[in-house]
Amino acid sequence: MALPVRRVHDHDADRMRGLLKIAFKLLVNDRGKFFALLIGITFAVFLMVMMTSVFAGILRKSSSTVTNTGAKMWVMDRSVNNVLSSIPMPDYVLDGVRSIPGVKYAVPLYSGAGLVRLANGEYQPATIVGLDDTSLLGRPNMIAGNVEDVYADDSVIAVVDSEYPKLHAPQVGTTFEINDRRAVVVGLAEVPESGLFGLPTLYTTYNRATEYVPSGRYTISYVLVEPDSPAAIPSIEAAVYALGYVARTDEQFRELIADYYKFHTGLGTNILLMTAISFLVGLSISGQTFYAFVLENLERFGALKAIGAKGRELVYMILFMVGVTSLAGYGLGIGLCTLMITLAKWRIAEYASVVTYGNLALAFGMVLVIAAVSSYIGIRRVLRIEPFDIFRS
Amino acid sequence: MTEPAIHATALTKWFGEGETRTVAVHDVTFDAMFGELLFLVGPSGSGKTTLLSMISGVLRPNSGAVVVEGRDVWGLSDDELADFRLHTVGFVFQDYHLFPRLSTAENVAIPMILQHVPWHDALERAKGELEIVGLAARAELSPGKLSGGEQQRVAIARAMVSRPDILIFDEPTASLDGDTGKRIMGFVKTEILNAKRCILTVTHDERIFEYADRIMRMEDGKIVGTEPGAGHA
Numbered sequence: 302m303a304l305p306v307r308r309v310h311d312h313d314a315d316r317m318r319g320l321l322k323i324a325f326k327l328l329v330n331d332r333g334k335f336f337a338l339l340i341g342i343t344f345a346v347f348l349m350v351m352m353t354s355v356f357a358g359i360l361r362k363s364s365s366t367v368t369n370t371g372a373k374m375w376v377m378d379r380s381v382n383n384v385l386s387s388i389p390m391p392d393y394v395l396d397g398v399r400s401i402p403g404v405k406y407a408v409p410l411y412s413g414a415g416l417v418r419l420a421n422g423e424y425q426p427a428t429i430v431g432l433d434d435t436s437l438l439g440r441p442n443m444i445a446g447n448v449e450d451v452y453a454d455d456s457v458i459a460v461v462d463s464e465y466p467k468l469h470a471p472q473v474g475t476t477f478e479i480n481d482r483r484a485v486v487v488g489l490a491e492v493p494e495s496g497l498f499g500l501p502t503l504y505t506t507y508n509r510a511t512e513y514v515p516s517g518r519y520t521i522s523y524v525l526v527e528p529d530s531p532a533a534i535p536s537i538e539a540a541v542y543a544l545g546y547v548a549r550t551d552e553q554f555r556e557l558i559a560d561y562y563k564f565h566t567g568l569g570t571n572i573l574l575m576t577a578i579s580f581l582v583g584l585s586i587s588g589q590t591f592y593a594f595v596l597e598n599l600e601r602f603g604a605l606k607a608i609g610a611k612g613r614e615l616v617y618m619i620l621f622m623v624g625v626t627s628l629a630g631y632g633l634g635i636g637l638c639t640l641m642i643t644l645a646k647w648r649i650a651e652y653a654s655v656v657t658y659g660n661l662a663l664a665f666g667m668v669l670v671i672a673a674v675s676s677y678i679g680i681r682r683v684l685r686i687e688p689f690d691i692f693r694s
Numbered sequence: 695m696t697e698p699a700i701h702a703t704a705l706t707k708w709f710g711e712g713e714t715r716t717v718a719v720h721d722v723t724f725d726a727m728f729g730e731l732l733f734l735v736g737p738s739g740s741g742k743t744t745l746l747s748m749i750s751g752v753l754r755p756n757s758g759a760v761v762v763e764g765r766d767v768w769g770l771s772d773d774e775l776a777d778f779r780l781h782t783v784g785f786v787f788q789d790y791h792l793f794p795r796l797s798t799a800e801n802v803a804i805p806m807i808l809q810h811v812p813w814h815d816a817l818e819r820a821k822g823e824l825e826i827v828g829l830a831a832r833a834e835l836s837p838g839k840l841s842g843g844e845q846q847r848v849a850i851a852r853a854m855v856s857r858p859d860i861l862i863f864d865e866p867t868a869s870l871d872g873d874t875g876k877r878i879m880g881f882v883k884t885e886i887l888n889a890k891r892c893i894l895t896v897t898h899d900e901r902i903f904e905y906a907d908r909i910m911r912m913e914d915g916k917i918v919g920t921e922p923g924a925g926h927a
Contacts, residue, residue: 319807319816323796330795604791607752609780609808611773688779689753691787692743692864 317617320610324618327598328625334597337590338626339633342671345583346634346664347641349576353660354642356572358653363562364555365494366412366430370439372525374534376407376541376548383561384554385498387412389519394546398524401540403533408433410523411510414500417468418478425467428502429479431510438525441504446473446488451506456487460502462495463649479503479513497653580667587630588675591623595679599686607688619679627672631665698725699860699892700749705758707744718744720915722758728859729889731882731905733923734896736912742896743864745912749894750783750862751775762860780808784853788865790845792837798848799824799833805856823851826885843874850878854886861886863895872901879905 329335361368366384367375376398378388398407411431416424432439432451440448441460451458457479459471471477475486484503496502505513511520526548528534534550541548549557563569595602602615638656645652707719719741726732734742747753749760751767760767762782770778779785784805792801799820806816824830827847829840837845846866853861863882867875879902887893895906903909906923 319810319813322813323793323800323804323807326800327793327795600789600791601793604785604787605804605808606776607779607785607787608805609776609778611776614808687753689747691791692747692752 317614320614320618321621324621325625327601327618328594328622331594331597334590334594335626338587338594339630341583341586341590342627342630342668343633343637345579345587345671346631346668347637348579348582349664349667350635350638350656350660351641351654352572352575352579353663354638354654354656356568357657357660358655359497359568360559360562361655362494362497362653364558365492365496367551367554367558368494369441369492370410370525372410372439372527372551374526374528374537374548374550375554376524376526376546377522379545379547381547381557382565383558384412387522389517390521390524390546391519392521394544395521395524397544398526398537398541398548401537403529403537405527405529406436407524407526408436408438409507409521410439410525411507411514411520412522413510413514413516415479415503415514417484417501417503418481419469420475420477421469426500427468427479428496428500429510429514430502430504431507432504433525434506434508437506441490441492443488443490448488448490450487451504453485453487455483455485456505456509457484458488458490458504459486460492460495460504461489462492462502464495464499464501467499468501480515482513484513576663580671583667584671584674587626587671588678591626591675592678592682594622595619595682599682600691602683603686603688603691606686607691612684615683616680619683620676623672623676623679627668631668634664635661697728699728699730699763700724700726700894701761702745702749703759703761705745705748705755705760707741707748707753707755717915719748719755722915722917724910724917724920726892726894728892729887731887731893731895731907731923733903733906733909734894734912735898735903735909736918738898740912741915742912744915746862746864746894746896750785750860751779780805781856782858782860784856784858784861786846786849786853786861786863786866788868790837790849792845792848792852794836794838796836797834798829798837798840801837801848802851802855804852809856820851820855823855824848826854827851827881842869843878846870846874846878847881850882850886859891861891861893863893863897865897865899866895867897867899867902875899875902876905 364384378390380388395407395409398404413429414426415429417427418424437448441458444461450456459465459468471486473486473488477484490504526537528537538548605615642654642656645654703723705719705722708715708717710716722745734745736742744753748755754768767778799817802820802823803816806819821830821833824833827850829844829847832840832844837848840848867878870878882893883905904924909921909923910917911919
């Protein structure tokens, strides 16, 4: 009996396409369960990415001074574990660093907090950054005024960021007091990243900064170093270490700050817990819904088996169903997260949240685990059903 | 009708072990011929469905053999067995087991799709099959929107679509009223059965016995009698 319907197509894609199309229709035509699955994965991804993005944003902002200054190497006390907790160093450290072979130049940086008294009598804490008087290394990008005007008496440059209004949005010429000393805004500037703790920033010269902010015997917060070449970095690090201090590249300093917030503030643990809870919520919703879906269709899978579907073909169908749902949920979750962050940043310009490739990869890995567990549960049930059960039903 | 389509020899099947062992089919031997509509009848628990399952490559017997078109069914590997069910046997289940999330035509096309026929070719063939069972106009509807008799005809179209030589009907009229059941069996007898096909039907429904070519009676897992049916030519 030569029947055309018994023709078997050799091409693998053709072999599976029809089966996967059935799987797809079984999945999406059961709208209630399909949407429940999608919502489960979407929200799990949304929460996981949101949590980790907020953390990434916090970490990025915590290193804002490092980013904004742009120095390649930073010399600091060995006890420093984040940029805000600088420990003042004596002047000889600056001289010592300058004398190290491979150092192109080295300048001091002051970073501290001052209390600003505004025109209406209100007080507002602010970060005071003192740049090297000679080079102004680490200067911000000016958007009004001239950077050299900072050399004039009592001059400061205000950074225009989300905290800027806290100083009542000063313009060039605005005066106020910093720790009871007169200050005049001679320029407005912008920086790549604003700080984490909601303080407005004022730039001035190193010497004036040390006058504005009461300090002890030592005043140098950091020494900024420009090496001759990247090859000189290890020897500079060794020489600084011999001085009793530590030299870090900007990247190493960022990692140190990130480690501080991750492991010494409780922030990392909380974010990790929230991410784990999001994962568990997604896993339970998706796993349970998919299990219910498989149970509801168990007899149909059994009928397919009785008709002649092979076990592995049913496995492909289930993997395809879970794969489609997981990828769609992942995409929707990322989209929703991006939308939320965009909306938040639209309202709060310096909202601390950033979606990194690492966050995306982590969420994708979690989704794969959710998909694997859901598939495993479904596949176990489907492979267990015997075609004979269909006759008995 | 000289060569048997199905040759079953000393088929035995039991469930459970020890004191709980229940013998469902005991030492059953029979032939079914091409062109024959063979009814397996008997009370509930007499082993009809178990016997049908062993013949169709669904349930492995504890002993005995089934030879279909010259092939020893239970000597086949699992994959070969699945192919045997797919290419040689067509099933009409008691509860139809149609997929409510697929259209009627897609339901009918399933065996073709399992045979890796391209989607559109399979659907075209399924629509042709629906035309044969008088449901061409229902091709795009979901099975849930069809009556019981229509669903039964869809199940028949699905069983037939790949032109199997053996058709297995499990209680085909159990969910149908008398008139519809008779109409369906009349249709099967005149339109589906042919000289190159053998149809095995398990039923309780005496109202349709008139369509059988032969009736085998089972009790307690054994064949207790065979008689020619009213449909015997």
